[in-house]
Amino acid sequence: MLIVSNLIHHYEKHESQTIKNKELTKKKLILAVSIRASNGWYQSFTQDIEDNTTYGMLEMPVLGIGGNIGGKTLKMSLPQKAKNAKVVELADCGHFVLEEKPEEVLDLMVDFLGNGLCTQPAYGENL
Numbered sequence: 741m742l743i744v745s746n747l748i749h750h751y752e753k754h755e756s757q758t759i760k761n762k763e764l765t766k767k768k769l770i771l772a773v774s775i776r777a778s779n780g781w782y783q784s785f786t787q788d789i790e791d792n793t794t795y796g797m798l799e800m801p802v803l804g805i806g807g808n809i810g811g812k813t814l815k816m817s818l819p820q821k822a823k824n825a826k827v828v829e830l831a832d833c834g835h836f837v838l839e840e841k842p843e844e845v846l847d848l849m850v851d852f853l854g855n856g857l858c859t860q861p862a863y864g865e866n867l
Contacts, residue, residue: 798822803852805845807833826852 802822804814811829818825828848833840 795821798825800824801826801852803848804828805830805837805848807835807837807840810835810837 798821800822801824802818804811804818804825804827806812806814806827807830811827811833814827815829818827830837830841830844838845
């Protein structure tokens with residue numbers, strides 16, 4: 741009986757360690773994939789800048805909403821790419837404007853979409 745008990749204990753200990761190893765391997769793999777994806781985005785950034793020089797001006801109305809940092813960048817860059825750009829910088833707001841100022845963002849979007857700037861019919865609407 742002692743031998744069986746020892747075998748069960750050894751198996752349980754080994755199985756527990758195997759599960760821990762599997763979880764660690766899974767976490768490492770997820771991290772590696774995430775890092776690879778992030779690095780891929782940064783590696784393509786210079787190509788994105790080059791490609792951006794070949795694009796024409798946007799003809800449609802464009803709303804840019806940013807916080808204290810992003811708003812300044814949008815104010816400088818968006819009018820160079822969109823003829824009919826409206827840029828709003830939200831005070832006391834960082835990078836996550838939707839999380840930090842949801843009501844203000846919603847009001848801006850409803851106003852932008854509902855004030856006649858966007859003249860495209862709603863999906864399914866007859867022309």
